[in-house]
Amino acid sequence: MKKRPDLGKPIPSSEITPKDVYLSRRQFMKAAGIAAAGALLAACTPQETPEPLPVETDTPPASQYSDELMDPATSFNAITNYNNYYEFTVDKERVARLAKNFTTTPWQVEVGGLVNKPRTFSLEDILALGAEEERVYRMRCVEGWSMVIPWLGFPLSALLNAVEPFGSAKYVGFETVMRPEEMPGLKDYYPWPYVEGLRMDEAMHDLTILSTGLYGERLLPQNGAPLRLVVPWKYGFKSIKSIIKINLLEEQPPTFWNMLAPNEYGFYSNVNPKHAHPRWSQATERRIGENMRHPTLMFNGYEEQVASLYSDLDLDIYF
Numbered sequence: 001m002k003k004r005p006d007l008g009k010p011i012p013s014s015e016i017t018p019k020d021v022y023l024s025r026r027q028f029m030k031a032a033g034i035a036a037a038g039a040l041l042a043a044c045t046p047q048e049t050p051e052p053l054p055v056e057t058d059t060p061p062a063s064q065y066s067d068e069l070m071d072p073a074t075s076f077n078a079i080t081n082y083n084n085y086y087e088f089t090v091d092k093e094r095v096a097r098l099a100k101n102f103t104t105t106p107w108q109v110e111v112g113g114l115v116n117k118p119r120t121f122s123l124e125d126i127l128a129l130g131a132e133e134e135r136v137y138r139m140r141c142v143e144g145w146s147m148v149i150p151w152l153g154f155p156l157s158a159l160l161n162a163v164e165p166f167g168s169a170k171y172v173g174f175e176t177v178m179r180p181e182e183m184p185g186l187k188d189y190y191p192w193p194y195v196e197g198l199r200m201d202e203a204m205h206d207l208t209i210l211s212t213g214l215y216g217e218r219l220l221p222q223n224g225a226p227l228r229l230v231v232p233w234k235y236g237f238k239s240i241k242s243i244i245k246i247n248l249l250e251e252q253p254p255t256f257w258n259m260l261a262p263n264e265y266g267f268y269s270n271v272n273p274k275h276a277h278p279r280w281s282q283a284t285e286r287r288i289g290e291n292m293r294h295p296t297l298m299f300n301g302y303e304e305q306v307a308s309l310y311s312d313l314d315l316d317i318y319f
């Protein structure tokens with residue numbers, strides 16, 4: 001049985017499908033203005049989304065994975081054909097096709113800033129840390145839909161510990177690769193590169209992983225290959241894709257959606273059903289592949305594990 005995060009209930013090995021079953025920035029804001037940013041975010045509104053169309057590829061059969069709440073995993077097809085990856089396109093159902101030939105090898109990640117041993121890791125170096133495991137997490141998009149995803153990955157803390165952060169490091173900043181010749185969406189008027197950030201204690205939390213795969217296979221480009229962040233108690237946009245830089249910092253770093261619309265997307269962006277987005281409620285969510293809406297859970301259902309990180313914060317102010 002593979003290692004799982006400690007989420008209260010043990011997961012019987014009978015629920016784990018054997019692998020062989022599966023076949024296989026600020027200046028910008030000044031120029032653009034807040035009103036324009038609202039218009040740019042038109043694609044980021046909750047819509048009654050149609051079910052993704054099945055694609056004609058060798059896709060794994062319906063999963064026997066489920067999360068610790070016994071919610072079944074979303075199909076491989078949906079996870080890999082209904083994506084937000086604006087560097088390619090804002091059209092969720094075209095990301096997979098446009099990202100198909102995105103080059104993910106060789107890949108390097110520069111980890112530096114307030115650390116004792118700054119280092120550029122190849123993907124192979126990262127995998128050699130030997131910390132990969134399987135985690136089945138819910139992912140709640142700020143737009144009002146969600147999926148259950150069986151990730152392969154390892155705690156971000158394993159990588160951060162390897163570079164020996166200074167005590168003065170209070171935040172971690174992340175940056176996505178920019179490759180205009182392969183990423184047609186970079187022509188769109190957004191404050192590229194896509195950047196994200198976490199507080200140091202959030203980054204070191206055991207639930208926070210860098211993902212290298214899903215459904216037991218290496219990540220496909222549309223899901224952020226070869227290395228993306230996954231922070232399951234935060235809205236999906238915090239889970240930045242195709243990371244090339246990780247920087248340990250004293251000050252809170254700027255983040256992509258917060259730069260675009262600070263009143264809509266906070267730095268923290270913890271899933272919170274009681275804190276409505278200015279343009280829609282966050283009380284419920286549409287689980288992709290199902291018809292019924294689910295109630296949205298505080299911290300996306302990970303309250304027991306993470307609420308203590310925020311005991312001193314008013315979550316309506318630090319949203």
Ligand code: MTE
Pocket residue numbers: 079082083084085086087140141142176194222223224235236237238239240241242
């Ligand atoms: N990372 C980058 N670089 N670019 C993006 O557009 N979209 C975010 C996040 N990470 C995004 C990104 C959003 S809004 C969501 S909901 C998730 O990725 C979607 O991840 P998925 O396509 O693997 O489901």
